[in-house]
Amino acid sequence: MKNSVFSVPSVAKSSVMNLELENPAELTKKAVGTGAERRRRRFLLKGVVQGVGFRPFVYGLAQKNNLQGWVNNSSAGVFIEVEGKMEAVEDFTREVSHQAPPRARIESLKFEDLTPVGFRSFEIRESVEEAGKYQLISPDIATCEPCQQEVFNPQDRRYRYPFTNCTNCGPRFTIIQDIPYDRPKTTMAQFRMCPECQHEYDDPTNRRFHAQPNACSHCGPKVELCDEQGKPLGVDDPVSSAIALLREGKILAIKGLGGFLLACNAQNPLVLERLRQRKRRPHKPFAVMLPHLPAVQKHCWVNEGEEKLLLAPESPIVLLHWKESSPISRFVAPGQKYLGVMLPYTPLHHLLLRESGLVLIMTSGNLNEEPIAKDNEEAFSRLQGIADAFLIHDRDIYVQYDDSVTAVVSGENTILRRARGYAPFPIRLPFPLKPILACGAELKNTFCLTRDQYAFLSQHIGDMENLETLNHFQRTIGIYQKLFSIQPEMVAYDLHPEYLSTKYALQLTGKKIGVQHHFAHMASCLAENGAEGPAIGLTFDGLGYGTDGNLWGGEFLLGNFRFFERKAHFEYIPMPGGAAAIQHPWRMALSYVYTLLGKEEFMKHQPLFALPQGEKVRIILQQIDQKFNAPLTSSCGRLFDGVSALLGLCPSVSYEGQAAMELERIANPEEDGAYDFFTEEEEGKEIIRLRPLIAGVLKDLGKGIEPSVIAAKFHNTLVNIGVAICQKIGERGGPKKVALSGGVFQNRLLTERMRAAMEKSGLEVLTHRLVPCNDGGLALGQAVIANFVAQ
Numbered sequence: 001m002k003n004s005v006f007s008v009p010s011v012a013k014s015s016v017m018n019l020e021l022e023n024p025a026e027l028t029k030k031a032v033g034t035g036a037e038r039r040r041r042r043f044l045l046k047g048v049v050q051g052v053g054f055r056p057f058v059y060g061l062a063q064k065n066n067l068q069g070w071v072n073n074s075s076a077g078v079f080i081e082v083e084g085k086m087e088a089v090e091d092f093t094r095e096v097s098h099q100a101p102p103r104a105r106i107e108s109l110k111f112e113d114l115t116p117v118g119f120r121s122f123e124i125r126e127s128v129e130e131a132g133k134y135q136l137i138s139p140d141i142a143t144c145e146p147c148q149q150e151v152f153n154p155q156d157r158r159y160r161y162p163f164t165n166c167t168n169c170g171p172r173f174t175i176i177q178d179i180p181y182d183r184p185k186t187t188m189a190q191f192r193m194c195p196e197c198q199h200e201y202d203d204p205t206n207r208r209f210h211a212q213p214n215a216c217s218h219c220g221p222k223v224e225l226c227d228e229q230g231k232p233l234g235v236d237d238p239v240s241s242a243i244a245l246l247r248e249g250k251i252l253a254i255k256g257l258g259g260f261l262l263a264c265n266a267q268n269p270l271v272l273e274r275l276r277q278r279k280r281r282p283h284k285p286f287a288v289m290l291p292h293l294p295a296v297q298k299h300c301w302v303n304e305g306e307e308k309l310l311l312a313p314e315s316p317i318v319l320l321h322w323k324e325s326s327p328i329s330r331f332v333a334p335g336q337k338y339l340g341v342m343l344p345y346t347p348l349h350h351l352l353l354r355e356s357g358l359v360l361i362m363t364s365g366n367l368n369e370e371p372i373a374k375d376n377e378e379a380f381s382r383l384q385g386i387a388d389a390f391l392i393h394d395r396d397i398y399v400q401y402d403d404s405v406t407a408v409v410s411g412e413n414t415i416l417r418r419a420r421g422y423a424p425f426p427i428r429l430p431f432p433l434k435p436i437l438a439c440g441a442e443l444k445n446t447f448c449l450t451r452d453q454y455a456f457l458s459q460h461i462g463d464m465e466n467l468e469t470l471n472h473f474q475r476t477i478g479i480y481q482k483l484f485s486i487q488p489e490m491v492a493y494d495l496h497p498e499y500l501s502t503k504y505a506l507q508l509t510g511k512k513i514g515v516q517h518h519f520a521h522m523a524s525c526l527a528e529n530g531a532e533g534p535a536i537g538l539t540f541d542g543l544g545y546g547t548d549g550n551l552w553g554g555e556f557l558l559g560n561f562r563f564f565e566r567k568a569h570f571e572y573i574p575m576p577g578g579a580a581a582i583q584h585p586w587r588m589a590l591s592y593v594y595t596l597l598g599k600e601e602f603m604k605h606q607p608l609f610a611l612p613q614g615e616k617v618r619i620i621l622q623q624i625d626q627k628f629n630a631p632l633t634s635s636c637g638r639l640f641d642g643v644s645a646l647l648g649l650c651p652s653v654s655y656e657g658q659a660a661m662e663l664e665r666i667a668n669p670e671e672d673g674a675y676d677f678f679t680e681e682e683e684g685k686e687i688i689r690l691r692p693l694i695a696g697v698l699k700d701l702g703k704g705i706e707p708s709v710i711a712a713k714f715h716n717t718l719v720n721i722g723v724a725i726c727q728k729i730g731e732r733g734g735p736k737k738v739a740l741s742g743g744v745f746q747n748r749l750l751t752e753r754m755r756a757a758m759e760k761s762g763l764e765v766l767t768h769r770l771v772p773c774n775d776g777g778l779a780l781g782q783a784v785i786a787n788f789v790a791q
């Protein structure tokens, strides 16, 4: 009998999968035959097929078609054998991919026909382990609608049970210790199911058939309320008591899916101020959680795409246009145009939100920039002095998992922080990769491990500025290596010698490949778009170590996965004081004016912008003159900082991107004017001169033009620069394809205008959607480059 091997596309409308049906005619062709003939067929399905109700679905499908045989999970995928009438086997073959459960993602389906052996029934067999094999693992999934209904139904046995879940929802990645995915290999292993739960688990017609985290209030995890020391308060109803504390204006540490979140009332400015002080986070925006969509619409403008994203099973934070009329304190996200909003994604959150009627701040349970706390004892010590009380539970979290941050840009979903709901699902590439570990960058670190056609980009790890984050990074690499059975042959790292991720990479054994920061950005954008180049990598970024030892960040690269050439960049400007110039954008403002316009102009214009007077300025001018502690940068992020400070918006910042975000917020979208710029060729590179831009800003300020107009003209100037340089490269025989990458493109106004202007001028524009445009997507580019460079 002829064997048939082919792939079918996922039925789930996935944004990630883009598989072609290799031979769509094959299935229908095979159905032709006598129909009564008996047939036995063995399948191997790969993709996310474990932890998503796939085996119960197969069981039901076999029953429906009157087929006998078996199904099991293995570390290689799901194996199925069915035996019965030929027609029924063909029906089953079609339906197994086309009617798969909503959260399943079938990446490949292979089958072969074997001699019938006379199975008598259909059974779910024990899972088997196969050495070296691996399975894709489902991310955690937000509570589904039927489970929500049970939680709020006083007649249901799961009424108000905070850990209700089923095969379509609940924790997955955060509780899995090893594969294949079965309860004994999860942190649910310690909970023994009560007879009722066991019955659901064993009943193939039940929604909880083989739902590994299945539990109820009798047999499952429990919540407990503890005081600020972590001492149990012994209250009867921890959820109601927690709500009472939130109403009183207390800060609660709440154990969730992937770690502790700090919660407080978003409409109480006093508690907000306390939270900011305790977390040492003076301005960085917080996200809020609202009970349901109508509540979100009260505070934010929500379009159709944003509505879908809010309600998606990934349930990310979505950045939404914040209404002026919203009663949520502006102190939640000072100086922001957008408010980060999410809906409840566990039953515990649903209970807290609906029963309190509050708008809650939900922010990572950590001290600024440390990893999110995940264990109870760890939280008691690390969050001591931050939280007034702890709402804990006894289901362990195996791996930390922050909330993801997304936005809808030009009508497309974009991920700005990739974690809960998305990782560890891989980026599928159009080519196979060697086993590689890419260590990522310093800020917003993620790492990437590759195998076959998959790039497993980790969840957001954090800013690698302390030992806690480095430990978290190392431990999570270990978890990914084990789950996906990857032994890296090569290590890719950023060229910046001071990055902790670079230092980590360099002490590993094996082949090491250093990858320039913006080259990696470009490759990351190309890779997630399935494009190989050549392309122009337009990277507007904060800072990245350049091959000349300067700090790059306003770059036009030309290249593919193997090489790049620096075609154009913003002119170099000193950053007086190095890191101090990042913290104090007024230093950059001063540097732009002084360097580009000279001392006389500087003195003349000094009264125009608010800079600290006196000795500090003199020292800084000296640093610039003597080139002492004033590294050179071509960064676009620093240019945003400088212009922002000239407008008096952000003389100093407390988090990355703050000045740029405020500049975006005030920009008047009606304004279509721009400032001038020109380029000069130096050693085959176009140097973009910024003197007319800075002079233009000062002139407008002098005339008393509104900062909102100046901010818009600044954005428009960057768009004009982008289009002009890319066209020039194209005219000289370069590609017409442009990959936009780098943290500056988190700026929605800039991205939307740049894309529109480029497309209008005949350029093809690629942007990030699946991985962040900021340094959170860098590791993907590093891995792909290492793969090709090493060939």
Ligand SMILES: [Zn+2]
Pocket (backbone or CB within 6 Å): 143, 144, 145, 146, 147, 165, 166, 167, 168, 169, 170
């Ligand atoms: Zn459910």
Ligand SMILES: [Zn+2]
Pocket (backbone or CB within 6 Å): 193, 194, 195, 196, 197, 198, 215, 216, 217, 218, 219, 220
């Ligand atoms: Zn139970």
